[in-house]
Every structure is written in structure tokens, then in C-alpha cells.
Amino acid sequence: MREIIMSMIDVAMGKVKAQLVFKNINVVNVFTEEIYKADVAIHDGYIAGIGKYSGAVELEMEGKFICPGFIDGHVHIESSMVTPAEFARAVMPRGTTTIVADPHEIANVKGIAGIKYIIEGSENIPLDIFLMLPSCVPSTPFENSGSVLKAEDLLELINHPKVLGLGELMDFPSVISCEKNIINKIVLAKNAHKMMDGHAPGISGKELNAYILPGVRTEHECSTPEEAVERLRLGMFIMLREGSAARNVASLLPAVNDATQSRCLFCTDDRHPEDILNMGHIDNNIRVAIQKGFDPVKAIQMATINAARCYNLQNIGAVAPGYKANVVILNDLESIDIYQVYKKGRLVAENGKALFELRSINDSRMRNSVNIKKLEQDSFVMENISGLANVIGLIPHSLITNKLRLDVIGKDGEYFDSDGSRLLKIAVVERHHQTGHIGLGLVKGMGLQKGAIASTVAHDSHNIVVIGDNDSDMLSAVNHLQSIGGGICITSQGEVKHSLALPIAGLMSDLSLEEVHSKLKIMLDAAYSMGVSREYDPFMTLAFLALPVIPELKITDLGLFDTMQYKFCSLKVEQ
Helix, strand or coil, X not given: CHHHHHHHHHHHCCCCCEEEEEEEEEEEECCCCEEEEEEEEEECCEEEEEECCCEEEEEECXXXXXXXXXXXXXXXXXXXXXXXXXXXXXXXXXXXXXXXXXXXXXXXXXXXXXXXXXXXXXXXXXXXXXXEEXXXXXXXXXXXXXXXXXXXXXXXXXXXXXXXXXXXXCCHHHHHCCCHHHHHHHHHHHHCCCEEEECCCCCCHHHHHHHHCCCEEEECCCCCHHHHHHHHHCCCEEEEEECCCCECHHHHHHHCCCCCXXXXXXXXXXXXXXXXXXXXXXXXXXHHHHHCCCCHHHHHHHHCHHHHHHCCCCCCCCCCCCCEXXXXXXXXXXXXXXXXXXXXXXXXXXXXXXXXXXXXXXXXXXCCCCCCCCCCCCCCCCCCCCEEEEXXXXXXXXXXXXXXXXXXXXXXXXXXXXXXXXXXXXXXXXXXXCCCCEEEEEEECCCCCCCEEEECCCCCCCCEEEEXXXXXXXXXXXXXXXXXXXXXXXEECCEEEEEEECCECCCECCCCHHHHHHHHHHHHHHHHHCCCCCCCCHHHHHHHCCCCCCCCEEEECCEEEECCCCEECCCECCC
């Protein structure tokens, strides 16, 4: 260590040439919010100095900008539907050099083995992947997941060098009611001196105080400036999310000012292949903020040094002496036009293309995850529910649903609203332990006709969720997913029309992101041709209808769940 420090000092002093120097580049300084022209010297993977330098390799960068590599403060790799290595190949050309991942999707299917798969997949790739251990597997006690993780299960990983703490505490009722299992996980994190992520949309006042008190540091679920400000006042870091389903950057920017900006950072949370390829990753968050009139340097601060400080990530997030040379070279600051990306001084991406080889790992333990009890022809038959019923009402471009009370007319397995609108049947089939549990309900708004759509991506327990206008196509769709080991499929008139296999835990493909995107685009077009309203991405909408922690009415394998009352409700409205 002594020799390394001394050699770096010699480079900083100009006594020894740096290995690499960017000449005449515009430095984006995240400490002083300045932009100024200088040379940037890089040696042994670190920034040695900024000023006037010579190097063994000198690159003329007149007119270009250098800023720190971008950091995603909260992401689920599984939502990209590809492996960690393939995810790295997709996001690094877009400027992301570090992510903080919460692997609770795969943990809900495969438990500790799933977390270890993500850890192994993060090794020997240029993307820095840090982890938050899933705190809520399952997310609530109102569903069946593939695994149940208690504090003692997380003990073996809490001190792993890639583990930063405890992931999003989405079961906030258990936190504020001092439920034993969640308190044990909080104590585990605190004893290990690790941080905790939050996930508590909608709570306020004393409940919010109680929730933050044990040391919950971050929140990525704010949807209004008022919600963000209340949490900022109580000491939280706020993440401005720009995912695929939830996009909050523009709506939360009014909460970001000179006093609060240092406590704000960016995340993507759940971002699908199409959006990564077409719009980008954290670079998209920055771009959205700039387009809304936000200062580019402040936006880059939120994508870099703010995230590093939030998670106590040492020596990243800035272009300064002693910091890792994880840097992005921009052609243009306003449009965040990325020219090159360097990781510890090594060129890893240029002009939108990754320049590194992917490493495959053994994923055999992650396969064969669809284990359902044999379905019968009447598995999706519902009781006669003609009359007043609780119906899931979709809201365009939102994860939130309405709890509708509709006068339903049922006839020959079809269901209609009193105004004649067709209602679709939805089912959640337990797929981990062959319990035979099937939750049944009705949905208004999607518009699918003469077919069914099914998926093993159903947050967070990832049972099979299927929606359709007839039982036969729903049955065919579920059976097909079992035959391919999980994925997404569309059936119509007794035939499987399209499918995407996701054999890794029923969540991820072994294909490239581009191949996954191509298949999904074909399937999306097919769904729209079958009447699905273009106000919805049917696969994304379906994935979140089984998540019983987001308002108002959701469905699990155990039945309809009222998230506002935090209890199950019957399909028929009880008079």
C-alpha cells in the first residue's frame, strides 16, 4: 500500500507520467458545481490529478466533458429479464458504472440461493454491483412465495463485502407494530452497522416517525413533492425514480432545492428492456431532469456523489484525486450524449457499445422453478357472482388500482359491468410448492378479447398471474408456462400464439437484452391487436396486480386483497 500511495503521489506531482491523460477536457466538478477545462491524469485505475499533465497515452478531448460514472441507488436486476452480466452490457454504455441492487425478486423464488446467484453473477464483470439483502420475503404474509427468509437466514450474508444493508422495508405495518420477525432483521442490520432502505408510500405523521426511527434511511416510493419534503425533513434520502411502470422525476423535482438537493439521488427500480434500449438508464433520469429545466451539473450530482454519500461508497462519485477512474465522457452536457465510459481507467464502452466479454455462470439451481398442482378444466370457474362485486379497476400509467364496486352480470362464464363493458377474469396460481392455491377476481380496463395473457413475473412472490376472457385460454397459458420453465405467453382460441421463456427462476432469460426486447415487442403488438388498451403495457400491468403492498385492490394466490384495509375481501360485496 505504501508503494502504491507513493507512486500515485509522484504522478500527481508530475514527476512520473500518468498511464492515461485526457487532455483539454471540460471537468464537471460535483463538489463546487463548476465546469472548467483541464487535463485529467489516470494511473492504476484512479484519478491522480487534475490540471496540466502528460501521460504515456494522451487523448485529446477538446470540447468534451468528463463526469463521474452514474450510480443507480435502487434497482431490481430481475426486472430487466436478463442476467447480471447481460444487464452490465446493457447499462454501462449508458454511463452506469455502479448499482445498488435488491434481489428480492429472485429471493422470493429461490431464497438465499437466489441472492448468491446474483452475487456470483456480479463477479468478474466491470459493473460494480452492491446488494441490499431482501427484508420482506415474502413481501407480506398474505401470499405464498418460493421462500421465507428470516433474520437467521440473512445472517450468513450480512457481512459480505458486496452487501450494504437491508433492502426496502415494504412491510411497514409490521415495522410500526413491532412485529418480531421484521424487528429481528432490523437488529441484524444495525448490529452489522449496515443501512436500511425504505418503502412506505402514503404513510405520514406519527406512523412515518415510527417507521424511520429504527434507522430507515431512503425512500424511493414518493409520488408527490409534499410526500418527499416530509421525509426530507425527517432526515431521509429521497430517490427520484424513473422506471418503466413508475416515473417520478418530473413530479418530484419541485421538492429539490438548494437546501434539499444533497439528500436527493436517482434510481430506476424496475426498468424493462425496451426502456433501457430506447431511453437509457440513469442517464435518462438526468436527461428528464434537464428537460424539465433542472441544472445539468446538479442533476449529475444526484446521479453520482449524492448516491455515493447516501450508501457510504468510498472513492467513487467524483472526478477528483484518489477517486476511482469510473468516468463518463460526454459529447454534450445538455443532452447527456455519451461518447465513452471508463471503469477504473479502462475503456468499457464507446458510442453505445460495450467493449467487454461476458462471463457465464452455472445457473442450474435457478431453473425448474414452476411447480404447480395439476389444473383441471374447472380450475378457474368462479361462483355465481351476479350482483354487487369488488373489481380491480386499472389506472393508466400507474401501479395503483382502484377498488371498484360494480353491479356485475355473469353469464356462461363471461362477466359484464352494468354499462355492458366486459370484465376480464384474473387468477393467481401458486407455482412454488404445488399447494393448489388459486386466487380469482375480476379486472376492468384492459380490454383483452378472445384470449389470455399469463406470466411468472408477478411481484413480489412471483406466482403465475393470468388474465383472460375465457377459462380455456387461461388454462392453456398457465400450462404452457409450466412446460417452458416460466416466462410470459399469449394464448388465443386454444393456441399458444407467442411466448418468451424466462427459465432462470421464471424471471430472467439467458438471451441478450436485444433478443428479449425483440420478443417482447412482437408480443406487445399481438396483445394490442387482441384489444388490449394502449394505455397499458399488459405484461407490466399484470406483474404488479399481484403485489399486495400498493393501493388499492390487488390479488394473490390466496384471494383478493384490500391494501387500504390490509385484509382480504370477498369477490361479492358483503351487504
